[in-house]
Amino acid sequence: MEILVCVKRVPDTAENEIEVNRDGSDIERDDLVYSVNEWDNYAVEEAIQIVDKVGGAVTVVSLGDEDSEEIVRREMAMGANNGILVSDDAFEGSDGKGVAAILKTVAEKGSYDLILTGAQADDGAGQIGGMLAAMLDLPYASVVNSIEVVSDSQLKVGREIEGGNQELNEIGLPCVLSIQTGINEPRYVGIRGIRKVASVDIPIWGAADLGLDASNVGQSAAGVKRVDYFVPEFGEGAEILEGSDEEIAEKLIDLLKAKGGIK
């Protein structure tokens, strides 16, 4: 099975405090620690496991600036066979549709049986997988937490829906799936793994390589434009307890007692 996995480089929210920059045009990007979007790691792991079982190859693609190369390489160290970086100044300021339109041309340059995305990325949008499927006229399933290869032309997939229940579906290939965390346990990538792929050539494709008219992507084509970033006014918010750990603990114990938080 030929599998394409879309991966995004994002600031790691577990490692960083995200702040708005001075004029509100972006977040403060100096000193941020970046990583692969959490969901995409599960997608790559799933693709590798499928190929281990039924054969084929895994290709990872990331759209971003040249720094995104490091995450493509990281996913290749996990075991993806091929990597592609899609990068062009003309792509900047693309909205979700722009990103999906670009990834569509990447998908069409290959011949993939299965295309995987993460369920969502740092924007929390969860939009690219569904858009890509619709643009390619392929069946789609979101928040997928299990994949079973039934035949060359069919998968059985579980979707994790509300309450943690699982919705089982049959879906024809080729198709697009967006992957939910927890579907597998992504393998650890060590320094040695990274070293092994350090010199692998990762092609960079721009608008011309993909046959994209620059006026159809990027900021000018975006129907959804980001205006600014801001930090919402704190409503009432939590009462923050101050003092030494011991003092705070004592205040908290009084509150717990009052609210029925200590039996």
Added chain:
Amino acid sequence: MAAQVFAYIVHKNGVADDTALELVSAARNIFPDTSPTAIVTGSGTDLDGVCNDLAASFGEVWKFDHEALAYPNAEAIRKLLMAVLPADAVVLFPHDTFGMDLAPGLSIKLNSVFVSDAAGFEGLDGNNLKVIRQEYSGQVSTHLMADISAGAVINVRPGIFQPDESRSAGGQVVDKSSKIGDLSVGRRFLEVVEAEAGDVDITKEDILVSVGRGIEDQDNIEIAEELAEAVGGVVSCSRPIVDAKWLEKPRQVGTSGQTVKPKVYMALGISGSFQHMGGIKGNPYIIAVNKNLKAPIFQIADVGVVEDLLDFVPVLTEKIQEGK
């Protein structure tokens, strides 16, 4: 401009989801005078109950009754919507696993803009709708301008827009089932497998000590267990803890986990994502321990401690034990 606004109604066992009336409020945040049209799809007698209950709150309720719609299949419903919606429709969905499944692709097929997980609207400037979203797990917010001249598909964050019971729209149920065309799909629904029950039922507990990614390591779960024991509560968690297999799925609080109704909820190293908070009902007293003051949990909690939980929680546990 006055586009027609539609709201997709999620329903189960003959009862509309809370999001149904939230979408009415969301619609009026965009167009103050609108009475949106409810779209209700399904099969059989359950459907009539849902439609009749909604009629008072919507301008119209469009009922689509078909065997193939008995279970909401996003692909089938997309086909249906493409056939019945006017060109510049503004269509609202709740941002849940169904909305995520259907809405992005629908926006492509309708050739209209898509806005995901909208948390607020700040008015229309001509055809440009100003939307508020949260990014980076809610640490910052952003304003978007969406050009809705060719319509829009908008997923609305559940729990944000409060239903306004005071305004009646006095709408009617219109049976549109005859408009249903081809519903053939490439993805066929098989069955729903219910989540397994665990050794403890966190939905019945009054005191929950809940751990998130901030617990950092499996071995540290003990810290929370000791606190839970000291206060007479039970340990629950956020999703990443289950993904890492540090605790069992039945301990997970949130939209894709359990819905809990404790008296006191202690969130240790939990950022406060809406999918997590969506599983906490009954307005408990929430205590947050988090080392990042910007974590959205502090906007929701009643009291906060800005500390490393690995240092603070053992101190708290010890003080409680001393006092007993």
